[in-house]
Amino acid sequence: MKKLSQSQLIGERGELLAGERAMSMGFAFDQKGRLETGVDGMLELRDPRTGRTLAKWIGAQVKTTENGRYTREDDSRFEYLIEPDDLNYWRGSNLPVIIVLVRLSTGEMYWKQVDAGPASEPRRLYFDKNEDRFDKSAADRIASLCIERDKLGTYVPPMLSGEGVHINMVSVVLPEKIFVGTSLFASGRDALAELDADAPFDWVIRDRRFISFRDPEGTSLMEVLDEGTVEAVETSAISASDDVDDENAFIELLGRTVRVQFEDRLSFDRDSKALYFRAKAMNKGFKYSYRSLINETSALVVAPWVRKKDGKVGSVRHHAFIPRFHRIGDDWFLTVTPTFVFTRDGYRPHNFSSSLLAGKKKKEKNGAVRGQFLMWRYLLTGGGQQQSDLLAAVQSAGGPLRFESLEPIQMPMAVPEEAWKVEDPNAEAMEDREWLL
């Protein structure tokens, strides 16, 4: 009678599952045949872009259980003790060897390099259920096991785990109508002289042509316009025009409109062309609460710096961004370039603003740029309300322009950050403590 034991069957199922998973991660996987003694299969690295196999191998031993629990297992971790003979065997290997644990009932798979155990008890492996999952997110760390540290010039390309990245833009939703008219004045500057100093400047006059998202009828603006010429037209007549002068005038209009639209909270710095958080009181800082990708958080957006020598405020740092409008096809976008504006007390300009800014920018990391962008995006898109209630967002923004977040861009390759930071002496310097998300 021919027999196949239950444990043989379970072992084979585990190996097939692990092999399938390895291939889904982009590796080549060969299950070893009858002569297997302690390594079930071989992973071979493959350049995901070209498909070229790289002649870099990793041995994999698969340990399968039907539905058993591991030692000291809880929701986040467990331990696994390797057989002494196995460890001895693997230690003599000329290739890196990993162990893959498979639990058939739940489909869970975890991996670890076999010599990752502590020096005091090398057979005991500590698994973290989140970090040590055997799936795409582990591909770069597994591949990096193949780097020969003492040999110059070896490296492995990033595996195809992919990642979403943010572009520093929001899309601009334009009002349907735009007001066009003829002015009595040739330029905005000439017309402005005729108006009250505090009248909102969210319109453009170029070559006597007036454009605005706000209806000038019944406002003081009519004083500079040729009565009877004002009409509301489709915004696309100008926003989608192929004329360069139209485009430039429209960009100017968008810039002025956004300034007026957010003037309750943001001021405009002429030198750097940046919008910045206005102080609420002399020499006082304040925090802005917002929602980043996942968390409720806040940032000190107006921050006084106190001099050590006399305890007085030396400068006040304001979070700021440079808004710039771009047209792509017939659609409009706003790029958000995070920066800072420095004042002496929250209001008066600082004499050394540019050198303070340079010092600040020099130390800035990827995380800080991202954190600032997400904060500005939150503010511009109406504080996250738009998804639930479009109308509320329009009202809360209190102006004609509406901004929408863009989906993250899917890059086909991720920075193998987890694999790199183990050895990279620069890794720590790249952390940004101010903008932890």
Added chain:
Amino acid sequence: MASLNFNAKVIAEPELEFGEGGRHVDPRFGLVEHGPLQPMLGDTVRIGVIGTGDTADGFAQFIERCRVGIEGKNTKLANLYPPFPGVGNQNPFRCTFEVDQIARRIVPERDIRRIIEMRKQSEAVTAASEMFAELAGSVLESSARPDVIVCALPSNLIEKLVNAKSEDEEVEDDQELNFRDMLKARALPLSVPTQIVWPTLWDDRAKIPRKLKETLREVQDPATRAWNLLNAIFYKAGKVPWKLPKAEGAFAASFLGIGFYKDLAGQRLLTSTAQMFDERGRGLILRGARARTDKGDRHPYLEREDAYDLLVRSIKAYRGHHGHAPARLVVLKTSRFQAGEADGIAQACDEFGIDRRDLIWVSEHQDTTLVRDGNYPMLRGSFVQIGRNGLLFTRGSVPYYRTYPGLRVPQPILLRPHSCDTPISELASEVLALTKMNWNSTQFDQASPIPIRAARQVGRVLKYVPFGQIEQPDYRFYS
């Protein structure tokens, strides 16, 4: 959320070609493994030196130190900080470097002091560059014919020359002069490439004067210094360390970079161009006509006739070299193309039967960028298409180095096609490869493609050359 089709990809690190057809992404590994593209087996690069007794000696000692090899800085980042293997068995350049005693000129301390005591920085720079150029001339008149002349500056002179402000604020000195650029300009008629070195090259403990620290980057580790110095000297001595591999079936192309610079008086805006003839990076410098600027004063451009004239000269130069016109012409410009300018270029191409043309505005200071969710910045080679334009990270995290080899958050460049026959994503791959054709560094993640970088460097030097003087056509004299 709104979405756009961004056609995102990560362009693989372009390979370079070395001796005997060997290829690798990294110049240093490629040189060790395959040797330079044009080996001069058993040959010697002769170096002339001008400096004080101390600096000339210090430089000669460093060349000695290079001979035996220098340990790498960091074993954990071995690919970024590899050892310099020396010029013995594993000699990456397959030739020797010799400091020629006959080609040595010692600057008397008295002359250095005289310059340091000058009140105006501009006077000091002028005097120093004239002195070094004169001594270089006397080296060339002797029996020695060095391939390259090294100017080894003492610290106190550097402090005087590089310091941006005149010490005495009352002395009016609104003309900031640059010693390096002025020296290169003065040395142009001598037809010998020069290399400026500082005591930080050979002296690990040499301090850069504190007031210069802000403007200068950190001192590199000794092995990296050896790599970069010898590679630059090798290139300046007339040899090509590596080239871009020619893709099969690719058209013979000429890459023309157009940059702009102001003349010394700050009155006239002039065009400087650098042309890369072939994949070896052989190039030619052409000085263009006076440039115009558009209404906003932001985008310099050439008049139609001037653009036409420049292109005709450029194509003729290519033809003189190859015997035929290029099949494809790529013009990289640091500002927006004007219609007339593009017409002038098109007319020149028409006359020479060049059908494939790519006119690209390479915008290096622009505001669109990408940020990742992690701590490391984007991968070098990350590319997204935004409308017609292409956003390209030429700096960023580098898989070969397993780190981000930079300090600041990298800024991508925006490729804005004016009129292009080549798809933007292919142009981006070419631009990325062109960033590696910079022989002044052996670290390959350079920010600008070489035609743009070269045009800019040429402009910096030509600023000190009166218009109309005969120009050196070879990039080696400007780099």
